[in-house]
Amino acid sequence: LTGVPREQRAFQYLLAHAIPGDPRHVLQTFDQWCYRCEHLSSVGPLKGRIVERLLYERAPLRVLELGAYCGYGTVLLAQGLPPGARLYAVEGDPRHAAVAEKVIRLAGFDE
Numbered sequence: 001l002t003g004v005p006r007e008q009r010a011f012q013y014l015l016a017h018a019i020p021g022d023p024r025h026v027l028q029t030f031d032q033w034c035y036r037c038e039h040l041s042s043v044g045p046l047k048g049r050i051v052e053r054l055l056y057e058r059a060p061l062r063v064l065e066l067g068a069y070c071g072y073g074t075v076l077l078a079q080g081l082p083p084g085a086r087l088y089a090v091e092g093d094p095r096h097a098a099v100a101e102k103v104i105r106l107a108g109f110d111e
Contacts, residue, residue, distance in 0.1 A: 005014035005095065006020055006040065007040065007070050007095070007096060007099045008039050008099060009037075009038065009045065009107075010030065010033050010034075010037075010038070010040055010070060010099075011031045011070070011099050011102055013037065013102060014026060014028070014029055014030060014033070014103060014106055015043075015106070016059070017029045017032070018030075020099065020106055020108070021073050021108035022046070022107070022108065023076075023078065023079040023106070023107040023108060023109070024079070026049065026075055026103065026106055026107040027045075027048070027072065027075055027076060027107075029036060030042065030070075030072050030103075031045055032104060035052060040069075040070060040072075041069065042069070042072035042073065042079075043073045043076055048076050049075055051073075051077070051080070052076070052080050054107045055077065055080035055081060056080065059082045059085075060081070060082075061082070061084065061085045061086070062085065062086050062090075063077055063081065063085070063086070064088045064090070065086070065087065065088065065089040065090065066090050067090070067091060067092070068089040068090065068096070068097065068100040069091065069096050070096060070099050070100055070103055071089075071099065071100035071101070071102075071104045071107075072103070072105030074087065074089045074100060074103075074104050074109075075103060075104060075107040075109065077089075078104070079107075083093045089104075
């Protein structure tokens with residue numbers, strides 16, 4: 001469309017519409033982008049509720065995410081972890097990793 005990768009376009013949409021520091025709103029805004037603008041592979045709200053329930057039930061202290069893509073799953077996991085827990089996210093594509101890092105920071109997670 002514009003020469004800008006769709007992952008970066010999605011991030012620009014988040015910057016314009018999501019409430020910084022509000023992980024739930026960032027995820028909702030991401031879902032809006034995926035439904036209204038362009039599809040991006042992400043966990044989504046239905047599977048997200050399953051993940052949230054598992055995090056609540058298991059309360060893991062360490063989680064490893066392999067393949068962060070745009071950071072949707074990372075934000076979902078981070079918001080559901082108990083205090084003191086650690087999340088390690090790995091993304092092999094440097095372009096996707098750059099977008100994921102910005103999305104994670106926008107959601108209010110910076111470590």
